[in-house]
Amino acid sequence: MTDDTPRTTVRMTVNGEDVETTFGTHKTLLEVLREELGLTGTKHGCELGECGACAVEVDGKPILSCLLMAAECDGAKVETVEGLMDDARLHPLQEAFADLGAAQCGYCTPGFLMTAKSLLDANPKATRAEVKEALSGCLCRCTGYQQIFDAVLSAADKMGRA
Amino acid sequence: MMRAPPLRHVFATSVKEAAHLLATDPRAMILAGGTDVVPNLKRRQFAPSLLVSVKRVDALRAIRAVAGGGLSIGAGVSLSDLAVDARFAKAARALRSATAQVATPHIRNVATLGGNLCLDTRCTYYDQNLEWRQAIGYCMKAPKSSGGVALRDKEDCICWVAPQSPKCKAVSSTDSAPALIALGASVVLESKDGERTLPLRELYADDGMAFLTKRGDEILREVVLPADFQHWTSTYWKLRRRDSFDFPVLGVGAALKLGSGGTITDARIALGGVLSAPILVPESATLVGKTLTDDAITAFAELAAKHAKPLDNTDLEFPWRKRVTKVFVANALKELRGDDRASMGRLAERAVVG
Amino acid sequence: MNPTNWNRDPKNSVGKPRRRVDARARVTGQVRFADDLSLPRMLHCRLVRSHVPHAKILGIDASKALARKGVKLVLTGEHFPIAYGVLPVSHDEHPLCNDKVRFVGDPVAAVIATTEEEAIDAANDVVVHYESLTTIATPQEALATPEPRIHTYGDSGNVHKKVHFEFGDVDASFAGAAHVFDDTFFYEGNTHLPIEEHASLAIQDPEGKLCIWSSTQTPHYLHKALAKALAMDPAHIRVIATPNGGGFGGKSDPFNHEIVVAKAALMLGRPVKICLTRLEVFYCHRGRHPIEMRMRTATDKDGNVLALDLQTLLDGGSYGSYGVASTFYSGALQTVTYTIPRYRFRGCRAFTNKPPCGPKRGHGTPQPRFAQEVQLDRIAVKLGKNPAALRLQQLAQPGSLTANFMRIGTIGLGACIDKVVEGSRFRERWGKLPFGRGLGLACSSYLCGAGLAINWAELPHSGVQLRLDRSGEVTAFCGATEIGQGSDDVLANIVAEILGIPPFDVRVVTGDTGLTPVDLGSYSSRVTLMMGNAAIQAAERARDLIAKSAGEKLGVPASRLVFANKRVFDAQDPNVGMTWLEALHRAESDHGTLGTVGSYRPAAPAAKYKGGGVGPSPTYSYSAAVIETQVDPDTGWIHVEHVWVAHDIGRSLNPTLVEGQVIGSVYMGLGEALMEEQVFRRLPPRLSNALVHKIPSILEYKSLTSKDMPDVTTYLIEDPDSAGPFGAKEVGQGPLLPMMPALANSVFDAVGVRVDEIPVTPEKVIRALEAKSKRYGPDEFPTVDWPEPLKVAPPWEGGDGTAQNEKPRKSKIAKDGTRIVTP
Ligand SMILES: Cc1cc2nc3c(=O)[nH]c(=O)nc-3n(C[C@H](O)[C@H](O)[C@H](O)COP(=O)(O)OP(=O)(O)OC[C@H]3O[C@@H](n4cnc5c(N)ncnc54)[C@H](O)[C@@H]3O)c2cc1C
Ligand code: SF4
Ligand code: FES
Ligand code: FES
Numbered sequence A: 001m002t003d004d005t006p007r008t009t010v011r012m013t014v015n016g017e018d019v020e021t022t023f024g025t026h027k028t029l030l031e032v033l034r035e036e037l038g039l040t041g042t043k044h045g046c047e048l049g050e051c052g053a054c055a056v057e058v059d060g061k062p063i064l065s066c067l068l069m070a071a072e073c074d075g076a077k078v079e080t081v082e083g084l085m086d087d088a089r090l091h092p093l094q095e096a097f098a099d100l101g102a103a104q105c106g107y108c109t110p111g112f113l114m115t116a117k118s119l120l121d122a123n124p125k126a127t128r129a130e131v132k133e134a135l136s137g138c139l140c141r142c143t144g145y146q147q148i149f150d151a152v153l154s155a156a157d158k159m160g161r162a
Numbered sequence B: 001m002m003r004a005p006p007l008r009h010v011f012a013t014s015v016k017e018a019a020h021l022l023a024t025d026p027r028a029m030i031l032a033g034g035t036d037v038v039p040n041l042k043r044r045q046f047a048p049s050l051l052v053s054v055k056r057v058d059a060l061r062a063i064r065a066v067a068g069g070g071l072s073i074g075a076g077v078s079l080s081d082l083a084v085d086a087r088f089a090k091a092a093r094a095l096r097s098a099t100a101q102v103a104t105p106h107i108r109n110v111a112t113l114g115g116n117l118c119l120d121t122r123c124t125y126y127d128q129n130l131e132w133r134q135a136i137g138y139c140m141k142a143p144k145s146s147g148g149v150a151l152r153d154k155e156d157c158i159c160w161v162a163p164q165s166p167k168c169k170a171v172s173s174t175d176s177a178p179a180l181i182a183l184g185a186s187v188v189l190e191s192k193d194g195e196r197t198l199p200l201r202e203l204y205a206d207d208g209m210a211f212l213t214k215r216g217d218e219i220l221r222e223v224v225l226p227a228d229f230q231h232w233t234s235t236y237w238k239l240r241r242r243d244s245f246d247f248p249v250l251g252v253g254a255a256l257k258l259g260s261g262g263t264i265t266d267a268r269i270a271l272g273g274v275l276s277a278p279i280l281v282p283e284s285a286t287l288v289g290k291t292l293t294d295d296a297i298t299a300f301a302e303l304a305a306k307h308a309k310p311l312d313n314t315d316l317e318f319p320w321r322k323r324v325t326k327v328f329v330a331n332a333l334k335e336l337r338g339d340d341r342a343s344m345g346r347l348a349e350r351a352v353v354g
Numbered sequence C: 001m002n003p004t005n006w007n008r009d010p011k012n013s014v015g016k017p018r019r020r021v022d023a024r025a026r027v028t029g030q031v032r033f034a035d036d037l038s039l040p041r042m043l044h045c046r047l048v049r050s051h052v053p054h055a056k057i058l059g060i061d062a063s064k065a066l067a068r069k070g071v072k073l074v075l076t077g078e079h080f081p082i083a084y085g086v087l088p089v090s091h092d093e094h095p096l097c098n099d100k101v102r103f104v105g106d107p108v109a110a111v112i113a114t115t116e117e118e119a120i121d122a123a124n125d126v127v128v129h130y131e132s133l134t135t136i137a138t139p140q141e142a143l144a145t146p147e148p149r150i151h152t153y154g155d156s157g158n159v160h161k162k163v164h165f166e167f168g169d170v171d172a173s174f175a176g177a178a179h180v181f182d183d184t185f186f187y188e189g190n191t192h193l194p195i196e197e198h199a200s201l202a203i204q205d206p207e208g209k210l211c212i213w214s215s216t217q218t219p220h221y222l223h224k225a226l227a228k229a230l231a232m233d234p235a236h237i238r239v240i241a242t243p244n245g246g247g248f249g250g251k252s253d254p255f256n257h258e259i260v261v262a263k264a265a266l267m268l269g270r271p272v273k274i275c276l277t278r279l280e281v282f283y284c285h286r287g288r289h290p291i292e293m294r295m296r297t298a299t300d301k302d303g304n305v306l307a308l309d310l311q312t313l314l315d316g317g318s319y320g321s322y323g324v325a326s327t328f329y330s331g332a333l334q335t336v337t338y339t340i341p342r343y344r345f346r347g348c349r350a351f352t353n354k355p356p357c358g359p360k361r362g363h364g365t366p367q368p369r370f371a372q373e374v375q376l377d378r379i380a381v382k383l384g385k386n387p388a389a390l391r392l393q394q395l396a397q398p399g400s401l402t403a404n405f406m407r408i409g410t411i412g413l414g415a416c417i418d419k420v421v422e423g424s425r426f427r428e429r430w431g432k433l434p435f436g437r438g439l440g441l442a443c444s445s446y447l448c449g450a451g452l453a454i455n456w457a458e459l460p461h462s463g464v465q466l467r468l469d470r471s472g473e474v475t476a477f478c479g480a481t482e483i484g485q486g487s488d489d490v491l492a493n494i495v496a497e498i499l500g501i502p503p504f505d506v507r508v509v510t511g512d513t514g515l516t517p518v519d520l521g522s523y524s525s526r527v528t529l530m531m532g533n534a535a536i537q538a539a540e541r542a543r544d545l546i547a548k549s550a551g552e553k554l555g556v557p558a559s560r561l562v563f564a565n566k567r568v569f570d571a572q573d574p575n576v577g578m579t580w581l582e583a584l585h586r587a588e589s590d591h592g593t594l595g596t597v598g599s600y601r602p603a604a605p606a607a608k609y610k611g612g613g614v615g616p617s618p619t620y621s622y623s624a625a626v627i628e629t630q631v632d633p634d635t636g637w638i639h640v641e642h643v644w645v646a647h648d649i650g651r652s653l654n655p656t657l658v659e660g661q662v663i664g665s666v667y668m669g670l671g672e673a674l675m676e677e678q679v680f681r682r683l684p685p686r687l688s689n690a691l692v693h694k695i696p697s698i699l700e701y702k703s704l705t706s707k708d709m710p711d712v713t714t715y716l717i718e719d720p721d722s723a724g725p726f727g728a729k730e731v732g733q734g735p736l737l738p739m740m741p742a743l744a745n746s747v748f749d750a751v752g753v754r755v756d757e758i759p760v761t762p763e764k765v766i767r768a769l770e771a772k773s774k775r776y777g778p779d780e781f782p783t784v785d786w787p788e789p790l791k792v793a794p795p796w797e798g799g800d801g802t803a804q805n806e807k808p809r810k811s812k813i814a815k816d817g818t819r820i821v822t823p
Helices: A029-036 A092-099 A109-122 A128-134 A146-161 B015-024 B037-042 B079-084 B093-100 B105-110 B113-117 B130-135 B176-182 B282-287 B294-306 B318-337 B346-351 C023-027 C116-125 C139-144 C170-175 C219-229 C256-268 C278-284 C323-335 C366-383 C387-392 C413-424 C487-499 C527-554 C580-591 C655-674 C739-751 C762-770
Strands: A007-014 A017-024 A055-058 A061-064 A077-079 B008-011 B028-031 B050-053 B063-065 B071-074 B186-191 B194-199 B219-225 B233-239 B250-258 B264-272 C043-049 C055-061 C071-076 C107-113 C127-132 C159-167 C179-187 C199-204 C210-214 C237-241 C272-275 C291-299 C305-315 C342-350 C437-447 C462-468 C474-478 C506-510 C561-564 C567-570 C577-579 C594-600 C620-631 C638-648 C680-682 C691-693 C711-717 C790-792 C810-813 C818-822
Touching (some): A017 A029, A029 A055, A061 A109, A061 B105, A092 A109, A092 A146, A092 C023, A109 A128, A109 A146, A128 A146, A146 C655, B015 B028, B015 B050, B015 B186, B071 B113, B079 B093, B079 B105, B079 B113, B093 B176, B093 B233, B113 B176, B113 B219, B130 C691, B176 B233, B176 B250, B176 B264, B233 B318, B233 B346, B264 B282, B264 B294, B264 B318, B282 B294, B294 B318, B318 B346, C043 C116, C043 C278, C055 C107, C071 C116, C071 C256, C107 C116, C139 C305, C170 C291, C170 C305, C170 C342, C179 C366, C199 C256, C210 C219, C210 C256, C219 C237, C219 C256, C256 C272, C291 C366, C305 C323, C305 C366, C323 C342, C323 C366, C323 C437, C366 C387, C366 C739, C387 C413, C413 C638, C413 C711, C437 C739, C462 C527, C462 C580, C474 C487, C474 C527, C487 C506, C487 C527, C527 C561, C527 C567, C527 C577, C527 C580, C527 C594, C580 C594, C620 C739, C638 C655, C638 C739, C655 C711, C655 C739, C739 C762
Parallel strands (some): B008 B050, B028 B050, C043 C272, C305 C342, C474 C506, C638 C711
Antiparallel strands (some): A055 A061, A055 A077, B071 B219, B186 B194, B186 B219, B233 B250, B250 B264, C043 C107, C055 C127, C159 C342, C291 C305, C437 C620, C462 C474, C462 C594, C561 C567, C567 C577, C620 C638, C680 C691, C810 C818
């Protein structure tokens, strides 16, 4: 990046807090979260939309931060894994992922968590097939997915009962 | 980290403004969902100076009935909205099946119908990083780059898929186009000079580089389903290796209008993923007047598959893709006849959604 | 030196399913992977990689790049005259190529700039002039093209390594056999595809020394490589392995980018970071070798194997990596599953102008395992036997020595077979399902750590150090590296079990050469067994110290004390006891500051012949699987309906994690079986010299998505093995091995054709269905000029583990304690 690289300023809400940030216009939301805002919980594995590691929630929907130009996010409401806890309490999805072995290396985990959160917010009674479908934009090379499905369903169950 | 090259970004607030911006800067480009543009930018397949975002153009996100019974779908409607829209549940099931199978749920949440129809053609020699393309000496479709490297001249570059071919053979990989062509859709294009409507199939040309007949300064504003679309029955079969992520290596859109006793009164069968353009199978009309007997279906599937010209530039081997073209055309027709997809094997079960 | 006092009956945390100790960090995004690190004044590095497959470097012009404002440094091969490599026998890599490039992707220069964007643009400005050399694309071409040589070392021409062993008179067994089976197979290469792209951050630390954080599975080997390549005192180098976002063997080599950022940081006195792009991860590779195989088997009339004759030809790619070991592994473990009275193995690894192959999950063994298990299926069909019965009748014997002198521990394979056969109703349904549906069975075995270390030093393979704090917290230090498999949890669990405290009271410090005792790294499924045994020793030493003090105070013999629930008490009267904290304080006042160490080194292998160092392991794990498929005869489409898998784990230390490893292995194995392949594209030679990775993207390198993954039924067989901690064996790699042959066998049961090639794709199924032979696969094995065999008599023919015709070998101990053996 040089001095004449075009820059853009956006205001957005990230994990419930208003932020204003200026960055090279070529950056995607992924780069802005990690490099400008220091939110490195959001991961990257391809930067081309092919792995799902960078999934975050924007305006209530799971999207890929590596494909979204950050300039497009002016006014957006962004949720990342850093905002998933309720103060010091783990989200039920986080509890379930931890207890049931759904995070092995943990690199894909933030993307899965944010995707699962969006799913359960919209569809608290999601079936196993719906969970599979909703998570089908995230790749995991460690778990074989089974324990991830189990964790999402178990969290859904707990959240339904709470 | 893969990164886009330096560029500028602007929000257009109306189609008119976007059209104006495109007209003034020949290196400006529409940014809709960005799910095709952004990876291509990062791979340095092209380098626009300005991205004209249509995100804030509300008019592009409307779905409305048009006088006489048709339906207009704004180019900015997201694929995930289309995939669950009840208006497409029955007659326009092909559109639902196609949009529900694009890429991944995350991508469908931002990807738009307009972007899907204008999707760049694909080729395993082209959808690669700059460094990789340098290693093959580039190819016709992307001979130059803005990456700051002195590249070969256009004249030196050939097509690696078909070295003798004067034309690029990159593959039309949009799922919604074959579905919408089968449904008889037309598109409305707008530029600073005005607007024009043309049948969707005429938006495409069988040329991997000049694959759209639309001018660069024209905006695809809406897609219009014909007045009688409710009287049709349709489906879309997609072939891909995995049940998510993958582009189609074959798409079959099939729509029939059935009269009494199951006689076909009108038919449109379209193929995608097997040429540089989605095509309407020209022999579709030969189905008219027939009923869907096994023989009629097999005969038609043979004819249709002749038009599929897959080459070695996508996933899965091309002779096999051609073979499956026949199977899918036949199965799509059988499905429209009322056969149970479960009886057609596991591949059939997953080729259609909805 | 090794703990013998292993516990058959754990009482505390061992064996109970539980959240792993590092789970919270993993689900909150707080694990700091290498690319998450950032430091003030940090610079960014980008490598300039060769775009030609094989060429001499004539010159490098970096003037344009250096003229850019943000560029601080451009490094080239001139800065790195010293070669390095992971195996002592193949130090054939330079951090940046010196004289020539060997594949598209070989790094020739590095640009260090203030931003990554600037580094990317500047890297594009570096012009490299090449003189192209003949490109060698396949091992067949390598055999036929001795010149130009890709490397100037190796057995000959472009052959890196050739080996030939004969254990007993194999030809005589074939001559007397009731049946002879002779098949050729091909297993395409594939890669690890960890979701995390490799990254490293190097600094000159405040003392002026080198410190590097890197996504490596083997900080110890990186430490060694840095010292060598940078000609530095290793005492001034600290390597911190960051948690790996998936490794699978792909982060086991010391990599050029790691050494480059280290050098740059030392030259500039500023932090320098690199994060590879996905394309570059494909270039790092070190994945599964493509292997051509010919497997001949002689059996008696009942299908019992009399002798096995295996040939393998490995496509090694452009560098040595672990390739010599891979070559041996392509034959070493054929004998540990079934009783094989006589065995001949010939293996050859060739250099080609492609990214180097190396160790991926199962290292060198899945390919011949595929051949063996598919051939056993053929034998069963030919002799009209059930494939399960055929295997059960000739399982290897626990505690025995094999024909090639591998010492076997416990064998849970029979129980594994019984479980999956029962679960899938294999006996009732195999061979009887309607056309288009099939069941396939396969088995396997794998190492629990290598018996001999890469560097043959007589030093521990793993060390654990414990610090027992007055607060009650115990800190366990170990060089082992967390790559997602749960090794930190294993360490905490074992220490906690012995000291009777919750695993969450154990702080784990791992993978830091500046703080932790050496552990050789996370590969060869060695960590649970080796680190676990070292941890037992350290923890037992701590327990004994504490027991002595507590026992004195309580008036109870130390040997009668139980450590559980944060208490130390009398086994005969649990009311007589004290709290963990009290006991700890007593011990500290008696013995002074509390700390212990433990270490582990495997027993000397029984195989004493040259090359016998690859294959021995303290014990072997076993797995069996049945896969049910539906195969569509019109399209060849293969749908996996269900997988039953059983794994002989010895003992599950934490069943939640063990099950995760099993299912993860099934997932990766199915990916290999069905679609994963690292393939290359050669352009028409009359038009171009190019040889490129065909599909270097996550989209086109196909791996199973959540919707492609079938349901898996898992069985864990627990038959503790005295070699393992609490009897535990490995689980990270073994359960992958049966997937590929089970899938191929299932396709045969479904539609009656053999696809003798991995991956098994719909196109190949169709070709097999259309072929007269009802088979798809290689027709013949290439002609290789094999050396004279090393002849070793099997144990039952009077052999003692040495070769009858081996020249005496000299061995010397190098400065760093490494034993160097030369013929
Ligand atoms: C991993 C991955 C998998 C994918 N799989 C599939 C798949 O299976 N099937 C499939 O069809 N696609 C697939 N895609 C491609 C893409 O996501 C979709 O085609 C998507 O619909 C594109 O829409 P968009 O709004 O994101 O387009 P953009 O990327 O914004 O635009 C695409 C092109 O259309 C132009 N454009 C957009 N809107 C207009 C307009 N209104 N008027 C004129 N020009 C316009 C843009 O200038 C650009 O040239 C995949 C992409 C990825 C990254
Ligand atoms: S079809 Fe030919 S010209 Fe077109 S992108 Fe592929 S290689 Fe290039
Ligand atoms: S980083 Fe892979 S999808 Fe965004
Ligand atoms: S837990 Fe490692 S990639 Fe999913």
